[in-house]
Amino acid sequence: MTIRTFWHLILKTIGIWLFIQGLLSLPAMIYTLIDALANPFSRSIALVEVAYFILAVAFYALILQFLILKSQWTIDSLRLEKGFEQTRIDLTVPYGKLLRIVIILIGGIVFIKAIPHLVENVYLFIIGDLTFSQSPRTLNLIIYSAQAIVGFLVMTNSDIVQRYINKKSGEAESKQLDKEDF
Incomplete structure (x- = not known):
């Protein structure tokens, strides 16, 4: 594996992790935004929440764009491969399989x-004896259910995620990285 390919793998791993964490925090941000907009007494808090939501969504879109889809441009811009004495790292795993392993692990x-948070909140919800809309555990149940579902789907559909990343990254980059043996 070349140093450039190593950096591709590192940037995409970090990008996938951050993007998934952004997706998982989205329900809480939406709930906070709706709550702030529903409060008629505090327009300044609502404006701050709207700005925070827009900044967070823009940040995660930039993560997707520059760390996952345009990793080649990021490596060139940051000059990440400069200063290495060796140009190859010896591994015997193809890039596609390594990326798929990373996606499954994430x-x-x-x-x-x-899962532990979901089980805990289900248990506390059941012993609380309140309806779903009245329970203080409702938001936690929704958030941890969404996290478990997203994690399970990413783990079991790693080939679809990998194909999407390769498709959006560009044909030239994908073909170059697939030819290399690690």
Whole structure:
């Protein structure tokens, strides 16, 4: 594997992790935004929440664009491959399989982190004896259910995620990285 390919893998791994974390925080941000907009007494808080929501969505869109889809441009712009004495790192795994392993690991970590919280909140919801709309656990149930579902889907559909990343990254970059053996 070349140093450039190594950086592709690192940037895409970090980008996928950050993007999934952004998706997982989206329900809480939407809930906070709706709550702030519903409060008629505090327009300044609503404006701050709207600005925060827009900035967060823009940040995660930039993460998707520059760390996952345009990693070649990011490597060139930051000159990440400069200063390395060796130009190759010896591994025997194709790039596609390595990226798929990374995607499965990220999905698994998200899933494993969400399950204990989900079980805890389901238990507390059941013993609370309140309706779904009245329970203070409702938002946590929704958030941790969404996290578990997203983690499971990313983990089990890693080939679809990998094909999407390769398709959006560009044909030239994908073909070049697939030819290399690690």
